[in-house]
Amino acid sequence: MKTKVREPKFHLVKRDDLSRYQRVLIRLLSIVLALILCATITAITTGINPFEVFGSIVSGAFGTARKTWITLQDLSVLLLIALALTPAFTMKFWNIGGEGQVLVGGLATAACMICFEQKLPSAVIILLSVIAAPLAGALWGFIPAICKAKWNTNETLMTLMMNYIATQLVSYFIIIWEVPKGSGKIGIINQNSHAGWMPQVFGSKYMLCILVALITMVFLYFYIGYSKHGYEIQVVGESENTARYVGIKVGKVIVRTMLLSGALCGIAGMLLVGSINHTITTTIAGGQGFTGVLVAWMAKFNPFTMVLSAFLIVFMDRGAGEIATQFGLNQSYADILTGIILFFIIGCEFFINYRIKRAEKHENKEGSSC
Amino acid sequence: MDNKNAAVSMRKITKTFGQDVIANKDVDLDIYKGEILSLLGENGSGKTTLMNMLSGIYYPDSGEIFIDSKPVSIRSPKDAYDLGIGMVHQHFKLVDVLSAAENIVLGLPGKLDIKKATLKIREICDKYGFDVDPEKKVYNMSVSEKQTVEIVKVLYRGADILILDEPTAVLTPQETQKLFEVMRNMKKDGKALVIITHKLNEVQEISDKVAVLRQGAYVGTLITKDTNPQEMTDMMVGHKVELNIERPEPVDPKLRIRVSGLNVVNEEGIKKVNDASFEIYSGEILGIAGISGCGQKELLESIAGLQKVESGSIKYFDDDGNETELVGMDPLKIKELGVALSFVPEDRLGMGLVGNMDISGNMMLRSFREGHGLFTDRKKPQNTAEKIVKLLHVETPGIETPVRRLSGGNVQKVLVGREISNRPKVLMTAYVVRGLDINSSYTIYELINLQKQAGAAVIFVGEDLDVLLQISDRVMVLCDGCVNGILDGRSAQKGEVGLRMTSLDAGKGEDR
Known part of the structure; x- marks a missing residue:
């Protein structure tokens, strides 16, 4: 038997007594620390003045009015996708099929634009897109949902698989619709007639996305937090047994919520094709279906906080391109910086939930804590 | 030594x-x-x-x-x-x-x-x-x-x-x-x-x-x-506690529920309730004794509409004697039919409550459908929550505290409080004092007795036989899903109940 008394150096204590102000302070502090680390690494590995790098990240995102608008537009698309995933995630339905749902929404829009160009007036095509895109997204959400509701299949696997189906479906139609033949691309759809292109709002082609994202944000805030449907989603997410116990039809809620989630993703796809790019490729969603998960999670599924987390990602992404060209750094360099910042932001949650306590000597009566 | x-x-x-x-x-x-x-x-x-x-x-x-x-x-x-x-x-x-x-x-x-x-x-x-x-x-x-x-x-x-x-x-x-x-x-x-x-x-x-x-x-x-x-x-x-459980005489008992020939098979295909038949009257407490896994959970869940029933019937009788068949109904339908049925399940945070929601959010579980609009009424559950916290002395920083942060006894008070707040005609409780201290336990017994006196038909599944025999008017013993005798709570002996809980032969031998 060991007789020596060993004391642990420190231990962790859970805490839940931080004020809102302190929580924000810790998060801000983590970003500052992350920037300091980024600066140090930049200075050491590239020899470039880190403040110049930071400066060009900012100018990459906000350097000109056009850049600012594009940043805001990108922000709103990512925000919209993150918002679309939120009802499903609140229900603890791990929908990682945002990518596919966005793609089929985009595909439906492209189909409306290409098939009806000569036959229908532009306004009718837009109207058809507005109907078809959410429907397509909803269908992509419905399939995993009904399987989960009926046979309790694994939704993570299914939504992921649906992504691949969507990608292949888009490649198939690209071959059918390719312009010019043999190029393997569609190019700008209806370049001359602009048939089916989404209208400008307030005289700006960027405003539509921003407006849609804002409306969705407010809608979801009230839908999840204050409506009867939202309450059912929360209960199902917390405990299916409790939901059944109070007579909530779990399968119905799952299907209904995924229809909504998929439809919103479909709308994001519609905006990407009809308003922003006017073309469709297999990579048009650009991984945002997955990034949206991160954005939603970082914001703890609060629609308003999501603006901040989406902004951070978009800001770094836009700045990345700038430093790549300006300093001849690899595009991956910006990813490294983004990675460091994300690591700090997610890591700081630990310090919000726990306190590290130094072990006390036996002589001490009062504890010293940090 | x-x-x-x-x-x-x-x-x-x-x-x-x-x-x-x-x-x-x-x-x-x-x-x-x-x-x-x-x-x-x-x-x-x-x-x-x-x-x-x-x-x-x-x-x-x-x-x-x-x-x-x-x-x-x-x-x-x-x-x-x-x-x-x-x-x-x-x-x-x-x-x-x-x-x-x-x-x-x-x-x-x-x-x-x-x-x-x-x-x-x-x-x-x-x-x-x-x-x-x-x-x-x-x-x-x-x-x-x-x-x-x-x-x-x-x-x-x-x-x-x-x-x-x-x-x-x-x-x-x-x-x-x-x-x-x-x-x-x-x-x-x-x-x-x-x-x-x-x-x-x-x-x-x-x-x-x-x-x-x-x-x-x-x-x-x-x-x-x-x-x-x-x-x-x-x-x-820390202060004096009365250690007696009251057992008031049932007043004007009326047939409330008749279960006949009930059979339940669980998801694994194991027969959990085997040809169970019994009746429960208003204003009385029917105690159910049995070892864990004897079918009491499935029995209660069948009545609550949460369990698929193989065969048999569960009939509910209202005050005028009109009967309603509960088999094949889900909890929502039972509620819509106007059957005031309350259920305190064994698994409090897993079934009866939502741990991450606050007290008023948990009150809403029963009432969120009320009103015609798309939005939930938050005022009423808040009032209910405040009333329960005050009436049952729930120790909590406030009604905004998530219930998982409360201690076991207080969690149970919230659940029982909610279930009796809508004046049930039938109140089912499973291991209602499990893990509770003496003070909380006696508070809960008192609440259950009050419901009995208000005319509710109470089904009380318990594990402490001393309590079960003190509070119940009749005690039904379950063994392996079978009803192994229904005894009078005032005269039943602990030893006999214990024996019937573990051996079907014990019950049969006496019946013959």
């Missing part, structure tokens, strides 16, 4: 969680060899926390622990084992697919030699009178067998100081007696034993000394044979 030096001395032990939860404050405790010490205290009085610090699960914020008068530092369960301390937890920590012997040697250093281990296990079993088959797989074992494996596991590792955390909570009276037999054998062998329990009759039966904790602080130690339940309760609660 050397009783002069304590095997374990804890001095000025303090442990806090977070900023303001003080689990233990300056606790002094001595445990002697060859003695059984009962650790008594209400929920949240810090009994388990204190023992967890002895078994290396928590580390005290301050204070000292001495083993055989030498200061020690216990930083992990392994340290505890090295010092000869072993704890049997409330929730078993066994691997289902392994055998008893494999579980027992799991995690021990050295070469794995099951044969040798089996021999040693047999030796331990013979010495203390355990009844366990080392080769039996854990998933085939009853709760009592699993507990035995846990105890043998601790002894196998050479523990001289054994801590049992509410070991009798899951046992039938017969199994409890067997456990006590083994405990007495270990005591004779010079082991130091600590038993954490709520049940005063067991304290009196098994222990030599009783140490009482109240709100994390040590109140004092009593010699068991010189004390009585009233004194222990008063010490534990």
